[in-house]
Amino acid sequence: MIRAEGTLRKMESRLAAPIEYTLPVGEARIPLNALLGQPLQLDWNGRIECVHCGRTTRRSFGQGHCYPCFKTLASCDRCIVQPELCHYSVGTCREPAWGEQHCLIPHTVYLANSSGLKVGITRGLDATTRWIDQGAAQALPIRVVASRLEAGHVEVALKAHVSDRTNWRAMLRGQPPWLDLVHERDRLLGELERAAGDTRLPGERPPDGPATEIAYPIVAYPTKIVSHNLEKSPELSGTLLGIKGQYLIFDSVVINVRKYAGYWLRITV
DSSP states (O other), X not given: OOEEEEEBOOOEEEOSSSOEEEEEETTEEEEOGGGTTSEEEEEEEEEEBOTTTOOBOSXXXXXXBOHHHHHHOGGGSHHHHSGGGOOGGGTOOSOHHHHHHHTSSOEEEEEEESSSEEEEEEESSOOHHHHHHTXXXXXXXXXXXXXXXXXXXXXXXXXXXXXXXOOHHHHHHSOOOOOOHHHHHHHHHHHHHHHHTTSOOSSBOOOOOOOEEOXXXXXXXXXXXXXXXXXXXXXXXXXXXXXXXXEEEESSOEEETGGGTTEEEEEEO
């Protein structure tokens, strides 16, 4: 029997075939791939600790924060979800030093196939973790820009032609149909360049290369998508059948691990 207790964090992942997942619970790191096909139980004791400051909070805001942190941290600001709203340049960033370290650095705009074609952005030049967290089966970088704000502008332009969202239910039902992401990149960037006319698109196109193909550790996909809510049912017990994105797939329900960051759990295998 394996037992771990402590506050939950989002699953850690490593690009492999299939993806290798680790579940952080308190000080423990539980390797999940080896647990496929085994009974797994999660018990929440009602306690939530802020993932930033550690204080106890009755309610989680912004994936694991207490309300004061949610209202003051730059990482919880609206522009993190809508990067085109970045307001560092007008002097109103909640934490200018944080913004310089995380927003005024190169960002990657990419195409992914999770529940169908979508556009997204991520900090830095390696978007692998972002792709895995979204459950993408394929992904391809299409633009590298100097800042989060520029990435947001490119994403907004692309959203006129392609979605920026993942249908999580469709993502968990199975593998999406294969897409030629290189062709989609050329098509979409061509449309943007024609629309921009003499105005140059921000950033540069990454070196040509094939799309990254991603496989997940899954014994069986669920026939019906039922999301487990720890607030309503603090105990979850079942057979672990798969891991995709930030979801654990059980024989009867699925659960979004990232949603419960900061929740104090006991994990029993």
